[in-house]
Amino acid sequence: MSDRIRRRFAALRAEGRAGLVTFLVAGDPDMATFGRLLAGLPEAGADLLEVGMPFSDPMADGPTIEEGYGRALAAGTRLADVLAAVADFRRRDTSTPLVLMGYYNPIHRYGPERFAADARVAGVDGLIVVDLPPEEDAELRVPAEAAGLHLVRLLTPTTRGGRLARVLEGASGFLYYVSITGITGSRAPDLGEVETALAEIRRHTDLPLAVGFGIREPAQAAALARIADGVVVGSALVRTVAEHLDGRGRPRAGLEAAVLGRVRALAAAIREVRRG
Amino acid sequence: MTATPRPNSYRTGPDERGHFGIYGGRYVAETLMPLVLDLERAWREARADPAFWAEYRALLADYAGRPSPLYPAERLTAELGGARIYLKREDLNHTGSHKINNCLGQILLARRMGKRRVIAETGAGQHGVATATVAARFGMECVIYMGERDMARQRPNVFRMRLLGAQVRPVRTGARTLKDAMNEALRDWVTNVRDTFYLIGSVAGPHPYPAMVRDLQCVIGEETREQILAREGRLPDVLVACVGGGSNAMGLFHPFLDEPEVRLVAVEAAGEGLETGRHAAALTGGAPGVLHGSRSYLLQDEDGQVREPHSISAGLDYPGIGPEHAWLRDLGRIQVVTATDREALRAFEVLGRTEGILPALESAHALAHVLDLAPRLPREALVVVNLSGRGDKDLDTVARVTGVEP
Numbered sequence: 001m002s003d004r005i006r007r008r009f010a011a012l013r014a015e016g017r018a019g020l021v022t023f024l025v026a027g028d029p030d031m032a033t034f035g036r037l038l039a040g041l042p043e044a045g046a047d048l049l050e051v052g053m054p055f056s057d058p059m060a061d062g063p064t065i066e067e068g069y070g071r072a073l074a075a076g077t078r079l080a081d082v083l084a085a086v087a088d089f090r091r092r093d094t095s096t097p098l099v100l101m102g103y104y105n106p107i108h109r110y111g112p113e114r115f116a117a118d119a120r121v122a123g124v125d126g127l128i129v130v131d132l133p134p135e136e137d138a139e140l141r142v143p144a145e146a147a148g149l150h151l152v153r154l155l156t157p158t159t160r161g162g163r164l165a166r167v168l169e170g171a172s173g174f175l176y177y178v179s180i181t182g183i184t185g186s187r188a189p190d191l192g193e194v195e196t197a198l199a200e201i202r203r204h205t206d207l208p209l210a211v212g213f214g215i216r217e218p219a220q221a222a223a224l225a226r227i228a229d230g231v232v233v234g235s236a237l238v239r240t241v242a243e244h245l246d247g248r249g250r251p252r253a254g255l256e257a258a259v260l261g262r263v264r265a266l267a268a269a270i271r272e273v274r275r276g
Numbered sequence: 277m278t279a280t281p282r283p284n285s286y287r288t289g290p291d292e293r294g295h296f297g298i299y300g301g302r303y304v305a306e307t308l309m310p311l312v313l314d315l316e317r318a319w320r321e322a323r324a325d326p327a328f329w330a331e332y333r334a335l336l337a338d339y340a341g342r343p344s345p346l347y348p349a350e351r352l353t354a355e356l357g358g359a360r361i362y363l364k365r366e367d368l369n370h371t372g373s374h375k376i377n378n379c380l381g382q383i384l385l386a387r388r389m390g391k392r393r394v395i396a397e398t399g400a401g402q403h404g405v406a407t408a409t410v411a412a413r414f415g416m417e418c419v420i421y422m423g424e425r426d427m428a429r430q431r432p433n434v435f436r437m438r439l440l441g442a443q444v445r446p447v448r449t450g451a452r453t454l455k456d457a458m459n460e461a462l463r464d465w466v467t468n469v470r471d472t473f474y475l476i477g478s479v480a481g482p483h484p485y486p487a488m489v490r491d492l493q494c495v496i497g498e499e500t501r502e503q504i505l506a507r508e509g510r511l512p513d514v515l516v517a518c519v520g521g522g523s524n525a526m527g528l529f530h531p532f533l534d535e536p537e538v539r540l541v542a543v544e545a546a547g548e549g550l551e552t553g554r555h556a557a558a559l560t561g562g563a564p565g566v567l568h569g570s571r572s573y574l575l576q577d578e579d580g581q582v583r584e585p586h587s588i589s590a591g592l593d594y595p596g597i598g599p600e601h602a603w604l605r606d607l608g609r610i611q612v613v614t615a616t617d618r619e620a621l622r623a624f625e626v627l628g629r630t631e632g633i634l635p636a637l638e639s640a641h642a643l644a645h646v647l648d649l650a651p652r653l654p655r656e657a658l659v660v661v662n663l664s665g666r667g668d669k670d671l672d673t674v675a676r677v678t679g680v681e682p
Contacts, residue, residue, distance in 0.1 A: 056581040057455065057567060059462045060305045066449065078579050104303060105566045109580030131566065133309045135293065136301050156307040158469055163310055181307055182467040 045267020185235025294483020401433025478521025493527025
């Protein structure tokens with residue numbers, strides 16, 4: 001089993017802080033720019049990388065990420081290209097954990113077994129598949145685990161009571177807590193509600209807990225860093241990409257500096273928060 | 277309600293996890309999973325409750341105007357010179373299509389579950405109108421998601437929904453048609469999990485929708501069975517229905533699945549022609565995939581990206597198909613054929629001229645196949661076509677493409 005996720009969260013715990021989890025869409029706005037962004041993320045302070053696999057119908061995402069997927073697809077990004085970009089990243093960085101996030105159909109079409117094997121070879125550590133709940137995920141979880149990949153489960157404000165045990169059974173790597181009922185990039189989470197939910201989840205598992213959806217600003221990230229093991233920022237970074245494109249969708253000078261600058265600010269805010 | 281299925285029946289699906297063979301299932305985000313499970317539980321209880329069915333039946337009779345007639349289309353039969361053609365007149369239902377059957381059942385379920393707000397996606401606007409109608413009748417807040425392109429081509433239905441008190445929200449993503457409307461409705465549901473009931477209009481979506489919508493549409497086939505037995509003393513030879521998501525077809529077919537002598541023909545929209553790639557024929561031109569909560573046939577490229585469908589009929593302009601259809605197609609129980617935009621328009625014209633009935637462009641696809649099939653069958657053969665909706669909503673489209681001034 002891939003060990004980078006466990007080692008990274010153990011190191012963060014030893015440092016007494018939460019980790020910054022960044023989400024970017026593979027191939028947005030083009031593969032070359034994305035490759036440079038990905039390579040720059042660890043140095044800018046990202047502790048764990050989520051890479052979005054473009055999909056035509058991202059039902060759980062808001063307009064910002066949907067448009068990012070749209071740009072990546074318009075640039076011709078294929079699933080095989082996403083894996084190639086990860087492999088390229090891994091040649092220079094062997095320690096930063098990287099998980100692919102997306103929807104099931106492209107994986108279904110690629111073939112779950114072949115995909116899991118190719119993803120592992122490329123250097124992927126885990127998969128998050130939004131529309132594959134525990135009831136349906138055996139068809140990917142079994143080949144993923146056989147290939148040594150974690151299939152990361154999602155927990156949400158609606159995951160309560162007996163369902164929590166159902167989702168935790170077979171969970172692996174870390175847990176992704178979706179902080180709101182809603183789509184990515186929409187409203188900000190209520191800290192008190194998230195804290196209550198995380199406390200309840202921690203009574204049932206020792207897996208690290210990352211929290212995402214609706215987190216944009218360093219101050220928000222810092223507030224969540226007090227209660228979570230990882231803080232996920234996605235739409236805010238994808239929006240920064242979108243803000244640095246010219247009229248024809250090509251990257252303007254300063255795109256990479258702007259995205260990585262935003263990551264630095266978030267990382268600095270999170271690193272100021274010491275956890276017991 | 278329905279008769280007990282025979283052993284080795286085609287009518288026992290889905291299994292307890294909502295699978296029809298390899299199709300179906302519940303491929304939804306975790307936020308929705310508890311809602312889907314709640315809905316399944318509520319539906320199981322309602323389905324076993326005679327009081328639920330009694331109220332549903334009473335509404336179908338007194339509000340929707342059922343039973344709908346099974347009409348012998350004598351002039352059409354004479355013109356084609358072959359099989360005797362019957363039209364199942366779902367176009368005569370209140371709101372003008374079969375969609376009301378499903379909406380009445382689901383709104384009763386929404387009320388049982390204590391929900392106060394209903395949302396729906398719509399393509400042609402038929403399901404949107406039926407949802408807005410039942411929401412008004414039961415005093416619930418109603419939001420309808422509709423692709424901007426469909427709003428333009430089905431304007432009368434947009435106006436109807438608004439008059440009925442529904443909020444129609446334009447969807448501007450993708451090709452701005454039915455698929456995009458369903459994405460947006462799912463986004464609403466994931467955001468408003470506590471008070472909202474998602475009233476899906478076809479035998480699609482996550483379990484239990486495909487089975488539930490089927491159960492609520494089976495009244496079409498059950499009535500057809502009684503009506504044809506009363507009139508002809510025997511079962512029909514062929515049943516024909518159009519399929520987008522597939523609810524009118526499943527409602528007609530399902531009570532006949534275990535009658536091996538009854539041929540079941542599903543007509544998909546071939547748009548500008550299968551060879552052009554601009555079509556909406558998921559079973560004919562798609563491959564198994566996962567979208568909108570279930571596994572079924574799906575129009576997609578070799579990388580699993582969903583392809584934009586094309587059809588003159590907004591109600592068939594969808595890249596997927598209900599999972600039970602996929603299963604029955606693989607088993608060989610239903611036959612799948614296609615009709616192009618042009619063939620549907622011709623059928624639209626023929627039915628108006630011979631029978632004085634303007635069909636919905638969706639239903640015109642089923643008729644298009646009958647124009648081809650009936651002359652090749654003997655005169656004693658019996659063909660039933662599901663006339664799933666009326667064509668008033670399509671007059672602008674027909675005027676535009678035929679160049680006839682309205």
